[in-house]
Amino acid sequence: MTTRDRLMLIGIVVLAVLLGMWFTTVSPERQRAAKVTAEVEAARQQVATAESEASSATSARGQYSTAYASLVSLGQAVPSSPETPALIYTLDRATHSRNVQFSSITTSASGSGSASATAATPAAATAGFTQEPFTFVFNGSFVDLYKLLDQLEGFTLQTPSGALHVNGRLLTIDSVSLAPNAAGGQSSSGASKAKANQLTATITATAYVLPSGESSLGGATPAGPAAAAAGSSAVATRTPSSGSTTAPALIKASP
Amino acid sequence: MRAVNLIPGEHRQGAGSLTGRSSGAALIVLGMVAGLAVLVLMYGNASHQISSQKGQVASLTAQASAIQARTGRLAPYTSFVSMANQRTQTVAQLVQARFDWSHALHELGRVLPSGTALATLHGTVGPAGATASSSASATPAAGATATSSTPAGSVPVFTLTGCATSQAVVAQALQRLKLMDGAGEVQLQSSTQSAASSSSGGGCGDASFSAQVVFEALPAGPLPSVSTGSAGSTAAAHSGGANEQVSAQGKAVAR
Numbered sequence: 342m343t344t345r346d347r348l349m350l351i352g353i354v355v356l357a358v359l360l361g362m363w364f365t366t367v368s369p370e371r372q373r374a375a376k377v378t379a380e381v382e383a384a385r386q387q388v389a390t391a392e393s394e395a396s397s398a399t400s401a402r403g404q405y406s407t408a409y410a411s412l413v414s415l416g417q418a419v420p421s422s423p424e425t426p427a428l429i430y431t432l433d434r435a436t437h438s439r440n441v442q443f444s445s446i447t448t449s450a451s452g453s454g455s456a457s458a459t460a461a462t463p464a465a466a467t468a469g470f471t472q473e474p475f476t477f478v479f480n481g482s483f484v485d486l487y488k489l490l491d492q493l494e495g496f497t498l499q500t501p502s503g504a505l506h507v508n509g510r511l512l513t514i515d516s517v518s519l520a521p522n523a524a525g526g527q528s529s530s531g532a533s534k535a536k537a538n539q540l541t542a543t544i545t546a547t548a549y550v551l552p553s554g555e556s557s558l559g560g561a562t563p564a565g566p567a568a569a570a571a572g573s574s575a576v577a578t579r580t581p582s583s584g585s586t587t588a589p590a591l592i593k594a595s596p
Numbered sequence: 597m598r599a600v601n602l603i604p605g606e607h608r609q610g611a612g613s614l615t616g617r618s619s620g621a622a623l624i625v626l627g628m629v630a631g632l633a634v635l636v637l638m639y640g641n642a643s644h645q646i647s648s649q650k651g652q653v654a655s656l657t658a659q660a661s662a663i664q665a666r667t668g669r670l671a672p673y674t675s676f677v678s679m680a681n682q683r684t685q686t687v688a689q690l691v692q693a694r695f696d697w698s699h700a701l702h703e704l705g706r707v708l709p710s711g712t713a714l715a716t717l718h719g720t721v722g723p724a725g726a727t728a729s730s731s732a733s734a735t736p737a738a739g740a741t742a743t744s745s746t747p748a749g750s751v752p753v754f755t756l757t758g759c760a761t762s763q764a765v766v767a768q769a770l771q772r773l774k775l776m777d778g779a780g781e782v783q784l785q786s787s788t789q790s791a792a793s794s795s796s797g798g799g800c801g802d803a804s805f806s807a808q809v810v811f812e813a814l815p816a817g818p819l820p821s822v823s824t825g826s827a828g829s830t831a832a833a834h835s836g837g838a839n840e841q842v843s844a845q846g847k848a849v850a851r
Contacts, residue, residue, distance in 0.1 A: 348620045355624055359631040367639045374642040377649040384656035391663035398670035401677040408680035415683055469686040472745055483705065491698030499691045511690060513745045514697050519717040547745035549690065559679060566672035 409561060416557035418497040418511040419549045423448075423473055428548060431509045432477065435492050441481035444541070449474045470549035474515075477544045480522050486542045490514065493546070510548050518543040695721050695752045695814060703776040704754070711765045714758035715804075721746040721814070722753065748816035752778075754809040755785075759802075763787060766805045773809050781810040 342350075401408075420427075429446055436443040479486060496509030522539040551557065560567030697719065708714070756773075760766045766787045773782045787805040 348624065351621065352624050352627075355628040355631075359628065359635065362632075362635050367635050367642070370639050370642040370646070374645040374649070377646050377653065380653045381649050381656065384653050384660065387660040388656050388663065391660045391667060395663050395667045395670070398667045398674050401673040402670055404677050405673050408677045411684055412680045415680075415687055418687055419683070469683075470690075474745070483701070487698050487701035487705075490701065494694060494696070494698065497687065497691055499688055503688075505684065505688055505691065511687060513690060513694050514721075515745050516718070516720040517697055517701075518719070519714075521715065559676065561676055566676040 405565065406563075409558070409563060412558050412561075414505075414507045417509060418505075418507045419470055419551055419557075420510075421551045421555065421557045423548075423550055424510075428475070428510050431496070432493075435489060436479065436481075439481060439485045439489050439492070441479050441485045441489050444478040444480055445476075446478075447476040449476075469552075471552055473548045473550055475546050475548060477542075477546065479542045479544065480539055481542070482538050483519070483540055486519065486540060489542075490517065490544070493544075513547045513549075515545045515547055693746055693748055693814060695746055695750075695811075699777065700752070700754070700811070703778075704773075707772040707775045709765060709768050709772050711761040712758060712769045713760075714756055716757045718755045720753055720755075721750045723750060746814060748814050750814045752811040752814070754811075755806070756809065757804070757806045759804040761802070763789060763803050766803050769805070770807060773807065776809065776811075778811045779809050780812045783808045783810070 425446075425448060432446065433443050479489060481489065493512050494514065497505065497507050497511040499505055519540045519542050522541045700719070704717075758769075760769060766784075770782050770784055773779060785806040785808060787803055789803050
């Protein structure tokens with residue numbers, strides 16, 4: 342073996358040793374370092390996400406009073422229970438402001454009572470709220486009746502600016518039938534011409550209630566939402582009646 | 597005779613080369629040392645990176661956990677605000693999906709010519725393509741994607757019966773009915789010249805007619821951005837008289 346051969350052999354051995362060290366020691370360590378770097382990036386992203394969520398949560402806490410007021414307001418439009426007495430009272434008040442007689446109201450859910458049961462579909466739960474069909478019968482002049490319709494739909498309406506104004510139940514009128522009043526008007530006005538112009542309006546409308554088991558405010562109080570309020574003794578002392586989540590929200594709103 | 601090189605070894609050609617007297621062994625050693633140094637350097641760098649970044653990961657994870665814990669404490673606020681927004685959007689969609697009955701009746705009174713009187717009017721909001729019968733009441737659309745009982749695409753239809761002083765006035769009435777805001781189609785169902793006048797409709801004339809006014813389908817309104825800004829109703833709710841606060845204050849805003 343010549344010197345040149347020996348040198349080549351030594352060089353190959355040295356190269357093999359260096360490559361062996363690279364593959365057995367250095368390269369795995371570098372891979373581990375890359376993995377840890379990725380872990381750092383992931384942790385940074387996790388922190389960024391958590392910070393973003395914390396920011397939105399803080400923002401939500403800032404919006405709480407507005408959201409609470411909105412839900413209290415919407416509790417009138419869409420209550421957690423049918424609240425038919427309140428609806429009757431509301432309709433009666435509305436007819437008093439017009440020269441309209443509130444003759445009857447029929448609900449399909451109860452099914453009993455009035456003989457003038459117009460076909461109204463059973464209460465149907467849809468995607469958001471539960472529908473409560475009603476049939477109302479009013480007596481009045483044409484003008485008074487269409488103004489009454491305006492008033493019924495005006496209980497809950499949206500302004501051109503997009504804001505919701507809630508003054509009562511949200512009603513969707515499904516059908517309106519106008520016919521001459523057979524009795525010639527039952528009001529005690531006495532004017533025969535006015536009696537001749539009396540119409541009977543049969544209105545089928547749909548009111549909405551929250552799905553069963555869902556309350557208007559979800560147990561929230563003016564001080565905070567249910568879970569937050571439960572953890573705060575100060576809140577508990579201020580709102581001692583905040584235990585039930587299914588109680589009508591409007592009652593809970595007034596401490 | 598054997599040739600003898602008299603030039604001293606260190607001065608011979610090639611003796612000053614890189615390999616020198618060791619014939620390249622030194623270079624191999626140097627290369628090995630350099631290679632080892634590079635490998636050690638890379639290994640050390642990677643190890644340092646791992647140790648420092650592991651600490652960084654631990655720190656970031658702890659930071660994320662702390663932020664998430666803080667966010668978790670505010671989660672009830674987030675879900676409450678989300679619920680308020682969702683409910684507001686749903687109510688706004690229901691409000692937007694309604695047919696303006698009052699305006700339609702107002703338009704009807706506006707366009708009917710003199711010499712015409714309506715005996716009955718039956719208006720429904722039904723699914724597109726359905727023709728309204730004189731006795732059918734509107735049925736809330738079961739299984740509709742929207743929660744409204746009059747979902748987008750529903751077609752309002754008025755079925756009118758009445759009388760006119762002559763057939764010419766009936767024709768004029770049909771033309772005029774097309775002028776109603778939102779009226780798409782006016783169909784005459786019948787117009788009968790009666791032998792004996794003043795048989796129906798309050799004795800307005802000889803020709804009794806029946807017609808149907810089909811309105812344009814209810815539009816699919818875009819998802820509104822809504823703010824519930826009913827300070828009055830909110831205050832009313834707080835005072836415990838939410839359901840009794842029915843006033844006409846919203847009407848002026850609505851239309």
